[in-house]
Amino acid sequence: MFLAAAAMSAAAQDGKEIYNRYSGKKGVSSVYISPTMFKMMKSLPEVSMESGEVDFSSIIKTFNGMYIIDIEEPELAKSLSEEVTAMAESGRYELMMEAAEESEKVRIYIVSKGDIVTDFLMFAQEKGSASVISISAEMPFSELQKLIAQ
């Protein structure tokens, strides 16, 4: 009974829970890439690790899993926003960056152990839509900084 109540009322604790709650719903597109798939990316030599001028190969090697949720349904987008806020307030995630432009708000959260980022979550919200990109990784801060420099 406790588990049931907890599952129904508690805020999500990570990207996986958010993914499981929203994927498959109407107006939601989702992508999940497993740790196994990331291992396969590393081990396959024919897979190019570069794309044009931008090279993400070194950062991708640090990834263990990725969850992407893109919501075009206003009610669900609002619900996702509330859920991400509640998750951030629960204290596990640290707000790394917040940016607001005319119609878009972006918040980036991380969980880190020393110099290693173990969880990265980007939440972007526009009018009537919202998206989450959540990454579990063993990513040094220096790799994360490269994303700004790209």
Next chain:
Amino acid sequence: MMEKAAADRRIEVPHGFRKELSEMIDSMDAAEKIVTSGKSRAMRTATWIMSVAAGLVLLIGTGLTIHTFRTPKDTFTDPEEAYAAVEKALTEISGKMSGGAASARQAEETVSRHTEVIRSLY
């Protein structure tokens, strides 16, 4: 005291008293049966409904718990496709982070400029 009185044959029992007493006991017994049986049926129904409701809540809750904590199925079976999706996501992240950083730099420059103006006045 009462037993002695009951055993004393000299005391006359009023006519029809035994019958009235017997009928009263029978009617009380019947009333008790009606009340008891009605109450237990209602209680049984309530207990049954509550049990079913609790079972349903437990079932739904267990289902939700399993759904929330399950490991999802991979979207891609081809690593190259998966890699392309990761690159696309990283391009988006990089764009947003760089945009935020650029705004921060711009704000910093504006603050510095204004600070210089204030300093030049004093």
